[in-house]
Amino acid sequence: MKLYEPQPAHLTYAYDGGWQVMRYVWQNVYTETDKAARYWFNLAKDSERKARRSDNIVSKYWLWSIVIGCAIAGVLQYISAFAIVSLFVVLQFLFLVAWITASSLFVAFLAFGNFLYGAYYKIFFRCPDCHEQMPIPVYVCPECAAEHTRLWPSVYGVFKHRCTCNRSDLPTLDSLGRNKLTQLCATCKAPMNEQVGRLTNIHIPVIGGPLAGKSNYIFMATNQFIDIYAANRKLEVTFPDEKHWQFYQDNISKFQSGRELTKTPDIVPQAYNLSVKKPGNRVGHIVYIYDAAGEAYADEHSAIQQTYYKYVHGLIFVIDPFAINLYQRQHETEIEELKDKIRPSGLEVMDAYERMLAVLESSVGLKRGKKFPHPIAVVVSKIDALDLDNQIGYLAAERILEKIPLIRFKEDAVSLLVEQFLIDNQLGNLVRDLHLQFSEVKFFACSALGRIPDGENPVPFEPVGILEPMLWLLDRVGVIDLQTERVKLIDNDHQIMARQRKNLFSMARFYYWDSLKPRSWRVTNL
Amino acid sequence: MNDGAGAIGGLIAIAIILYIIYLIVVYIILPILAIILGIGLIILGSIVLAGLASGVYVGIVNFINVLIEAHKRLP
Numbered sequence: 001m002k003l004y005e006p007q008p009a010h011l012t013y014a015y016d017g018g019w020q021v022m023r024y025v026w027q028n029v030y031t032e033t034d035k036a037a038r039y040w041f042n043l044a045k046d047s048e049r050k051a052r053r054s055d056n057i058v059s060k061y062w063l064w065s066i067v068i069g070c071a072i073a074g075v076l077q078y079i080s081a082f083a084i085v086s087l088f089v090v091l092q093f094l095f096l097v098a099w100i101t102a103s104s105l106f107v108a109f110l111a112f113g114n115f116l117y118g119a120y121y122k123i124f125f126r127c128p129d130c131h132e133q134m135p136i137p138v139y140v141c142p143e144c145a146a147e148h149t150r151l152w153p154s155v156y157g158v159f160k161h162r163c164t165c166n167r168s169d170l171p172t173l174d175s176l177g178r179n180k181l182t183q184l185c186a187t188c189k190a191p192m193n194e195q196v197g198r199l200t201n202i203h204i205p206v207i208g209g210p211l212a213g214k215s216n217y218i219f220m221a222t223n224q225f226i227d228i229y230a231a232n233r234k235l236e237v238t239f240p241d242e243k244h245w246q247f248y249q250d251n252i253s254k255f256q257s258g259r260e261l262t263k264t265p266d267i268v269p270q271a272y273n274l275s276v277k278k279p280g281n282r283v284g285h286i287v288y289i290y291d292a293a294g295e296a297y298a299d300e301h302s303a304i305q306q307t308y309y310k311y312v313h314g315l316i317f318v319i320d321p322f323a324i325n326l327y328q329r330q331h332e333t334e335i336e337e338l339k340d341k342i343r344p345s346g347l348e349v350m351d352a353y354e355r356m357l358a359v360l361e362s363s364v365g366l367k368r369g370k371k372f373p374h375p376i377a378v379v380v381s382k383i384d385a386l387d388l389d390n391q392i393g394y395l396a397a398e399r400i401l402e403k404i405p406l407i408r409f410k411e412d413a414v415s416l417l418v419e420q421f422l423i424d425n426q427l428g429n430l431v432r433d434l435h436l437q438f439s440e441v442k443f444f445a446c447s448a449l450g451r452i453p454d455g456e457n458p459v460p461f462e463p464v465g466i467l468e469p470m471l472w473l474l475d476r477v478g479v480i481d482l483q484t485e486r487v488k489l490i491d492n493d494h495q496i497m498a499r500q501r502k503n504l505f506s507m508a509r510f511y512y513w514d515s516l517k518p519r520s521w522r523v524t525n526l
Numbered sequence: 527m528n529d530g531a532g533a534i535g536g537l538i539a540i541a542i543i544l545y546i547i548y549l550i551v552v553y554i555i556l557p558i559l560a561i562i563l564g565i566g567l568i569i570l571g572s573i574v575l576a577g578l579a580s581g582v583y584v585g586i587v588n589f590i591n592v593l594i595e596a597h598k599r600l601p
Contacts, residue, residue: 010601017600024596025589032588033581040577058562065566066573073577080581084589166601 004154008146009161009170014099022092029085030078037077044070107153110173114152121283124311125197127185128241128271128288131308137183137192143167149186151178174198195240195275199286202477203271203311207356208318209347210294213381215261216448217318218291219251220463221470222274229467235480236277240286244272256460260453271308276479285479294347309363313477315376316469317356319422320345321388326425334386341452342385353430357437366437375440375476377469380418384447384464392417392445394465408490411444411468418443440476444469 010016044067051063118124126133139151144165151161153172160169160176171177179194206214230237239245251261272291277284290308321327322335322344335344360366383393390396397413407413422431422443434441446465453461475482498511 013600017597020600021593021596024599025592028595029585029589029592032584032591036580036584061562061566062569065570069570069573070577072570072574073581076574076577077581077584080578081585081588084582084585088589088593164601 003150005150007148007150007154007156007161008141008164009148009156010164011155012103012157014096014103015155018092018096018099022089022096025088026085029081033077033081037074040070040074040077044068044074103158106158110153110158122200123197123283124201125192126201126203126288126308126311127188127190127192128196128273129190130185130188131271131311132185132187133311134186136186137197138186138189139170139178140182140184141165141168141170142181147184151181193240193242193244193273195273195286199275199277199284200478201288201311202285202313202474202479203288203290203308204314204316204473204477205290205292205306205309205312206316206318207292207352208294208381209320209323209345209349209352211343212294212318212320212323212345212347212352213448214294214318215251215291217316217379217381217446217466218272218289219248219261220255220448220461221466222248222272222289223252223255224463224467225470225474229471229480230276233480234279236275236279236284238275240273240275248272255449258453258458258460259455260449276474278480287474287479294345294352306359307363309359312360312364312374314374314473315356316473317353317376317378319349319378319380321380321382322385323347323349324422324425324427331386338385338452341454342382349427350430353433369436371439372437373439375442375473376434376438377442377444377473378418378422378434379444379446379469380421381446381448383445384449384451388445389447389464392421393447394445408493409486411442411465411472414445414465414468415443418445442469442472444472 047063047066047070051060051067054060054063124133125135125137136150136152139148140146141148141163144163144167146163146165148161148163148170150156151170151172153159154161156162157172159173160171162169170181179198183192183194183196184190185192206218208214226237229235239248254261271288274287274289275284276287288308288311290306292306295302322331322342323346325348328335328344335342357366357368360372361368364372366372380388380392383389392414394410394414396417397410400413400417401407401410404413407416419431422428444465446463446469448461448463448466450462450464471480471482474480494511494515497515498507501507501510
């Protein structure tokens with residue numbers, strides 16, 4: 001991208017107006033000077049005529065003195081004007097050069113500062129629609145709709161650019177109000193919400209086959225994140241884009257009246273933006289959640305179009321248990337009876353996974369056998385059907401917690417159960433490959449709707465286990481601090497357990513030593 | 527002897543006449559000439575100074591007007 005591009009704005013005085021003034025003065029100042037000089041020259045001519053006619057030698061001498069004096073006076077008009085204009089030109093030149101030097105240094109300083117700020121906070125302008133990254137979006141003049149493609153400190157102004165319509169001064173810095181202007185993607189010209197390019201970018205695609213439950217998961221998880229998690233912790237969670245907010249509201253209304261969402265049509269999705277800010281944080285996060293249609297992973301051509309993978313920070317891989325071959329065969333009759341309600345995904349799990357890896361290979365250079373540094377949450381959906389909640393859901397997790405006290409949290413138990421479930425259903429290769437390819441993997445089970453959907457039942461859906469995958473992933477990518485909360489919970493438990501000891505010494509010994517001993521457990525029979 | 531006295535008398539007369547001419551030139555003619563030339567130079571000098579003053583004044587006023595006009599023409 002070129003740093004400089006002609007803009008529909010006026011160049012600053014130092015780069016344009018100042019030089020025009022200099023040229024104009026130099027070209028036009030002598031007009032009046034001519035008139036004054038001609039006055040003196042005419043006076044000289046009259047005196048010369050009189051001198052020639054005069055017979056008196058004394059008068060003649062005096063008249064010639066007048067002639068010479070007037071001639072010199074006439075010349076002095078030009079000399080005076082030239083001296084004044086020359087002085088002005090020199091001073092103006094020095095002034096303009098000093099202005100250009102100072103503004104250039106300031107522009108360079110601001111540009112470098114902005115670069116450092118963006119690099120430190122990992123802030124980028126990335127279009128939620130076409131997924132292209134740009135150094136700066138296109139800003140639109142609120143008066144004449146002219147598009148300014150380089151609204152930053154430059155030769156058009158350090159703090160503001162004056163639009164050629166002469167009706168608006170556009171600020172060049174966000175701190176001066178640039179973020180309030182309409183901004184468009186430089187590639188596809190789609191409007192972008194004002195938080196794009198102002199918050200740390202986090203990109204999370206949700207992957208899975210068609211009808212795996214991705215959209216249901218996203219909206220239910222977002223709803224619980226806002227209403228339950230963020231509300232209790234004073235997190236500021238907003239939808240910076242009005243369209244996304246409206247779409248979210250519409251979908252939540254559907255869930256609250258017992259209706260499922262329609263199937264996602266977009267092969268290459270628009271990202272939903274969620275802005276998350278922790279109290280006390282200088283810069284928040286803008287989360288881009290990508291909900292591509294399951295058909296995006298059905299063939300390689302569609303998979304390769306998922307260009308946003310080059311920005312990915314974490315992944316959510318949704319598995320429809322009814323798309324697992326062995327499980328399908330074992331429960332063929334029950335699945336057939338409920339087919340219209342549970343809507344099994346038509347894409348095999350390994351196919352979707354392989355396509356996802358192919359996209360990661362082409363987008364970010366993932367190499368087989370080399371760990372991808374970003375976390376992946378593997379979520380088995382639809383556990384409300386066929387008693388899956390009792391096998392891998394939170395009901396089953398409670399039994400594990402009783403059996404293995406070292407496991408403190410239900411989601412850890414669920415992770416073990418789901419992992420074992422996948423291995424038991426001939427997806428051991430998938431599990432092994434996940435651990436091989438990804439530095440952080442955790443397994444989850446959830447039901448986005450809480451029950452098998454029935455078109456006639458208007459009772460609102462109540463999801464189960466929907467929040468944990470999102471929280472884990474957001475914690476891993478640094479949006480929230482779940483780990484600290486878990487540590488505090490464990491610490492609280494240890495304090496309670498310590499207080500149950502008989503004396504101060506054994507309390508201290510337990511709290512500062514025994515509780516900190518590393519523990520490992522290998523679970524072979526869940 | 528009468529011829530010699532006559533010659534001396536003539537020389538003295540010439541000397542006196544030359545002295546008178548000297549006095550007239552130095553004390554009458556030259557000052558008058560100086561005054562006339564001086565007046566001429568004063569006239570010349572005054573006109574030059576007047577021209578310089580008017581040139582500076584016209585130059586400054588003209589420059590300010592052109593400068594204001596130049597700025598008005600800027601977009």
